[in-house]
Amino acid sequence: MPATVSPPSAALAQPAARLSRVALLALAGAALTLTACSKDDAKKPKGPAQVGFAVLSESDVPLEVELPGRTAAFRIAQVRPQVSGVIQRQLFTEGALVRAGQPLYQLDxxxxxxxxxxxxxxxxxxxxxxxxxxxxxxxxxxxxxxxxxxxxxxxxxxxxxxxxxxxxxxxxxxxxxxxxxxxxTTVPAPITGRIGRSLYTEGALVTANQADALATISVLDPIYVDIQQSAGDLLALRRQLAGGGAVPTAPKVTLRLDDGSDYPLPGVLEFSEVTVAADTGTVVLRARFPNPQGLLLPGLFVRTRLTQASQSKVILVPQSALSRDARGNATVMVLAGNKAMLRDVTAPRTYGNQWVVTQGLKAGDKLITQGLGKIKPGDVVRPVPETTPQHPMMKPRK
Incomplete structure (x- = not known):
């Protein structure tokens, strides 16, 4: 039986199809390569990076310290019997406001x-x-x-x-x-204030020399806050005042409650103890706060912010412009001509949302506050005032 011969056209079609697929793959690879190159070109910076800077100036900043405190009644009086006898009637409501001279108990x-x-x-x-x-x-x-x-x-x-x-x-x-x-035999209120619970009931025998009070009356408006300040901190403040690094100001006191909220009314510093507590090494400062709503109760633990002086000739730096290394050393970026330079500074505390810098910066220095993430020390930059909008780098047209 004679052999079957394939037509010449079919034999030539298969190699041509393979060549066309190879050409298409080559074209696709070239297109991908061009796209990647265009993306790499877009990522390359076009000239020096733009950064915003601020010209620094000296300021006077209050010396604020946050100290623990505890509230105490403005006045407190214990209701005690002057004669012995059996209580016949209780003439007040527990927790109510009583007036001086108001009858509280009636004895036999x-x-x-x-x-x-x-x-x-x-x-x-x-x-x-x-x-x-x-x-x-x-x-x-x-x-x-x-x-x-x-x-x-x-x-x-x-x-x-x-x-x-x-x-x-x-x-x-x-x-x-x-x-x-x-x-x-009629036991009166010694002062005007808020009376607590009664420790004796009707029918109880009380005596003139007994140890326990019948009840306690407290004056809560205004109210005292006893503040504990370290003797070492107080000594450092006095040395700073004597050395001219701080200026005394009228003391100001504000409160932060136990739940983290701020008490809306400011207080007045009344006095400071003249002795240091031997067991705690602290000095007690007493402040007086208005308490018209009765929000503060005696025995409440609070945090106080106390301003006793003002620190002069310091530099305020935004917190976002200052960074710290692994050892906790503070650094900032400043301009030296059109170069970004790293500088070590001393920033012991904050004031609001700014760092208080005492060493390392001076008035007139140009502090880089914007664009810090795209530069490193020694880079040539394009500085503009921080009020200038910071435009992102434009991508090249395709």
Missing amino acids: ASLYRASAAQAAANVLSTQASAEAARAKADRYRPLAEDQAVSAQDYTDAAALARQTAGAAAQARAALSTARINLRY
């Missing part, structure tokens, strides 16, 4: 009323005796002058008159004491 007054009545009777008796003795002495005086009675009789009558007058005075004093004790 029957014995004290009887004592007052007895003292009043003694006054009447002694007064009668004193009047009789005085009348007798008055009658004996002319008789003794005329020698109708002996001088001794007149002397005895005059002495008896003085004795009975003294007894009458003692009786009147005893009556006053009895009436005072009777008045003390």
